[in-house]
Amino acid sequence: QKEVEQNSGPLSVPEGAIASLNCTYSDRGSQSFFWYRQYSGKSPELIMFIYSNGDKEDGRFTAQLNKASQYVSLLIRDSQPSDSATYLCAVNRGSNYQLIWGAGTKLIIKP
Amino acid sequence: GAVVSQHPSWVICKSGTSVKIECRSLDFQATTMFWYRQFPKQSLMLMATSNEGSKATYEQGVEKDKFLINHASLTLSTLTVTSAHPEDSSFYICSTPGDEKLFFGSGTQLSVL
Numbered sequence: 001q002k003e004v005e006q007n008s009g010p011l012s013v014p015e016g017a018i019a020s021l022n023c024t025y026s027d028r029g030s031q032s033f034f035w036y037r038q039y040s041g042k043s044p045e046l047i048m049f050i051y052s053n054g055d056k057e058d059g060r061f062t063a064q065l066n067k068a069s070q071y072v073s074l075l076i077r078d079s080q081p082s083d084s085a086t087y088l089c090a091v092n093r094g095s096n097y098q099l100i101w102g103a104g105t106k107l108i109i110k111p
Numbered sequence: 112g113a114v115v116s117q118h119p120s121w122v123i124c125k126s127g128t129s130v131k132i133e134c135r136s137l138d139f140q141a142t143t144m145f146w147y148r149q150f151p152k153q154s155l156m157l158m159a160t161s162n163e164g165s166k167a168t169y170e171q172g173v174e175k176d177k178f179l180i181n182h183a184s185l186t187l188s189t190l191t192v193t194s195a196h197p198e199d200s201s202f203y204i205c206s207t208p209g210d211e212k213l214f215f216g217s218g219t220q221l222s223v224l
Contacts, residue, residue, distance in 0.1 A: 008152075015134040034212070043204050044155070088154070097208035098145065103154040 003027060004091050006102035015111050019076040023089030023102055026070065033065055034090040034099065035074045037083075044088055047074065079109045114138060117205055117216025124195055125224055132190045132219045134205035140185035141207040146178075149202040161188050195223040 001077075005024045013019040021035075022097035031049050049058045050063040050072065062075040075085055086106045090099040124130050134144060140182040142163050147155040159175075161167040163183035169175045179191040192199055205216040212223045 041202070041218070041220065043206075043218045045215070046212050049212065097143075097213055098157060099159065099213070101154040103152075103157075 002048075003100045004089055004102040004104075005087050006087075006105045008103060010108050012063055012108045012110060013079050015079060015081060015109055017079055018109050019079045019083065019107055019109070020091075020106050021024055021074040021076075021087050021107065023072045023074075024070055025072070025089075025091045025100075027091070027093055028067070028070065028099075030070075030091045030100075032092040033063070033072045034092070034096050035063060035072075036088040036090060037085045038104065047087070076107075081109045081111050083107060084109045091092040115141070115205060115207055115214050115216040117219060119219055120177075120217060120218040121222070123224065126196055127190055127194055129193045130195055130221060132192075132203055132205075132221075134188050134190075134216045136186050136207060136214075139209060141188065141209075142185065143208060144182055144188035145206045145208075145213070146180060146190050147204045147206065149204065156206065158190075169189045195221070197223045199223050203209065208209075 003026050016076040034049045035047040037047050038044045048063045050065045056063045060077045064073045088104045089102040116135045118133050120219045144161045146158045148158050149155050158173045159169045161180045162187050163182050167180040182188040204218045206213045
């Protein structure tokens, strides 16, 4: 079992709809959770991070964390073609930022 | 926010040669630098962690004599791929922690012929 699992996709969503990206992790001791967006040939860029159970909203993005189910998700409202990218889920088990990365979900927003 | 400058952005080299990748922190002191490698359609794989003034810590399976890391100052960390082979062709990325997140360099696409 991989430590951080994501569906590789591609996930195709019509423009304006809600895109839902999911991630599960295996280590119950994980403390912080990150969503990064990566365009092809570019470095990852941070979208959101979350530490506590529940929802965290930032503009069109909402991160959801359920530690009991070891599940973290990212919702993108009013999806735009520019949101088309690979979304990486990353988990930090401690405070040292040696993140464990998922393989990423490719998201395609169709105009 | 903090900026990490990574060079070169891409490099093509012949098999057997060495390639040096630099990451500079432009407006802050980078005590720690993570070096990642990413193959197409795969996740970021941590290769090593360097700390200024001390030896790098390599992840299991990463050859320290092949991937030389130097972090001699708080603003510069380098990764040298020695005796590169085609299987070393990959996207190499550096990152440093700060302000509750990781700051990434822009990445280096290495192609070994």
